[in-house]
Amino acid sequence: MSEDKEILIDGVRGLEDKSGTTGRSWPDDPENTATALKEFRYLSEPMSDAEAKRQMSTRSRRGFLVGGMAGLLGIFGWRWMPDETKSALLRRTLEFNERVSQVFYSPKRLAPEFPPSRITAARYNGALGLENEITASDWRLNVAGIGRGSAFTIEQIKAMPRTEMITEFKCIEGWSTIVHWTGVRVSDLVAACGGGSPNDLPRYVAMKTPDEKYYVGWDIEAIMHPQTLLAYEMNGVPLTNEHGAPLRLASPTKYGIKQIKRIGSIEFTNERPRDYWAENGYDWYAGL
Amino acid sequence: MDKQLEKKHPLAVRWMHWINFPLLALMIWSGLLIYWANAVYSLRLGSYEVFHFFPAGFYETLGIPFRLAEGLQLHFFFMWLFTINGIAYIIYTFLSGEWRALLPVPASFRRAPLVALHDAHIVKSKPPQGKYNDAQRIAYTGVILMGAGSVITGLSIYKPTQIGWLTSLLGGYEWARWEHFWLMVLFVLFFGVHVFQVAMAGWANFRSMITGYDVVDAEKPTTPKEETVEV
Structure with a gap:
């Protein structure tokens, strides 16, 4: 017809x-x-x-x-697509999504902050990299890849500009809590080390626990976001061991898997760093 | 000369409809893999939990537990295809004029209950109908709005800091996740009713969504000239 x-x-x-x-x-x-x-x-x-x-x-x-x-x-x-092809396709899609997110990313967009009345009970999830005991006096934050590179004691960190925020902590599992964080902006640490604006810095940041059993990679834009803190207090009290004493990352720009506890080293690098959960099938970027 | 073929569904609409079926299924499936990791929603009457989403047996039977990473990968892959297909459908519907057969008018909401009563064999008289009746117009327009809602709520929980204004507009991160979940439940309900109605409507109707065509009885001529001829 x-x-x-x-x-x-x-x-x-x-x-x-x-x-x-x-x-x-x-x-x-x-x-x-x-x-x-x-x-x-x-x-x-x-x-x-x-x-x-x-x-x-x-x-x-x-x-x-x-x-x-x-x-x-x-x-x-x-069904017949080889597993390697399938996982490469899905991994490349996550990376494509990352590039799309980066195009639209703006450091000026801040996550909402909440009144103290909205703070919820903190939730503990995961002890990777926290297994062994450490003494606070022995702990150092080793910074590499910017300025002279240096090691800071917790007192030196606390002497830097103090920033507080009450933001929503989001776990990749789907739950969230509202947390009052106190700490130092990573951008303030970078300034203290003599680093410049994100454009002048290496593309990535690699962070590890002292035992190197937990490690995360961040893009420079998110680590320099004004709400990305190296936190030493949580809900008004010093960090407990399980929440990452003496210093941890806190930021509403990434999921909790990226907010490394008991951070031991920060390295600024142009090489895309390894990331514990990315190696276990999760999105490397994990940006919110 | 007593039959006519009626072209009911354009080729593009048929493809987009049938492509959407596995895509929506995959979005729901991968969504369940994700939801399992924080399965907090339930149907409640006051403080009484009528149904928890979902019982342990449901997850075990379908092999859902401990597949969050896989679920996220699939969800963030198929989301593109689902969204592109949906946008293509909306654009096509407007450019082709198909919207005339699909959109409800305000009076449709008054007549839709009559359609339901007719379908339930309570009301005898047949409701006015073009390609679709008023209840279908509401349902088919509604399911597109649900798709748009899923994309919007999904985006707001995917990038709640960078698109924070949208997340706030939806009542915040946790509400947006709740909305995203219930839209999924609505899709499943729509699917159930849709399949039931298609089964009730019969083979020719189903076939028209595959071939695009249906056979209808040719009308008796009504113009005076042709009536003369016929006499």
């Missing part, structure tokens, strides 16, 4: 104008929505019952064949 035999019908009058024959019309009810919105119908020339059956079975055969093939192609294409 050729397509040009189809007749556009806009009610009965339209059909009369175009072909001199008439097709079905809807009840001439002004309240009929189809009439009110001037819906069209597309009808072929009248034909015999047998001819209609013949044309429909041709169309059915074609339609179901194409549809069935497309469906099977989809199912078996996905």
Whole structure:
């Protein structure tokens, strides 16, 4: 059946104008929505019952064949795709999403801050890198890759400009808590080390616990965000061990997996750093 | 000369409809893998929990537990296809004029209950109908709005700092996640009703969504000239 035999019908009058024959019309009810919105119908020339059956079975055969093939192609294409190809495809998509996020990223966009009344009970989740005991006096924050590079004691960190924020902590598992953080902006630490603006700095930051069992990588834009803190207090009291004493990262720009506890070293680097959870199938960027 | 073929569904709409079916299923599936990690929603009557989403047996049967990372990867892959397909559908619907068959008018909301009563065999008289009746117009427009809602609430929980204004507009991060979840439940309910109605409507209707065509009885001519001919 050729397509040009189809007749556009806009009610009965339209059909009369175009072909001199008439097709079905809807009840001439002004309240009929189809009439009110001037819906069209597309009808072929009248034909015999047998001819209609013949044309429909041709169309059915074609339609179901194409549809069935497309469906099977989809199912078996996905099933038979080698695992490496599949995981590469999904990993590259996460990286594509990261680039899209980076295009729209602005350090001026701040996460909402909340009144103290909204603070919720802190939630503890995960002790990776916290297994062994450390003594606060032995602890140092080792900074590399900017300025002279140096090691800071917790007292030296606390002597830097103090920043507080009450922000929503988001776990990649889907839960969230509202936390009062007190600490030093990473950007203030960078300034103290003689580093410049994000544009002049290396592209990435690698951070590790002292035992190097937990490690995260950040992009420079998010680590320099004004709400990215090296926190030493949580909800008004010094960090407990399980929440990452003596110093941890806190930021509403990334999920909790990126907010490394008991941070031992920060290295600014142009090489994309390893990341514990990225190596376990999660998004490297994990940016909010 | 007593039949006509009616072209009901354009090729583009058929493809987009059928592509959307596995895409939506994959979005729901990967969403469940994600939701499992923080499965906090339930249906409540006051303080009584009627149904918790979801019972342990549900997760075990479907093999959902401990697949969060996989769920996130799939969700953030298929989200593109789902969104692109949805936007393409909306653009096509407006450019082609198909919207005339799909949008409800204010009176549709008054007539839709009559359609439901007719479908339940309580009301005999047939409701006015173009390609779709008023209840269908509301449902098919509503499901597109639900899709848009899923994309918007999804985006607001995906980037709640960078698109914080949107997240705040939706009532904050936790509410947006709740909204995203319930839209999924609505999709599942829509799917159930849709499949039931298609089954009730019969084979020719289903076939028209595959082939695009349906066979209808040709009308008796009504113009005076042709009536003369016929006599």
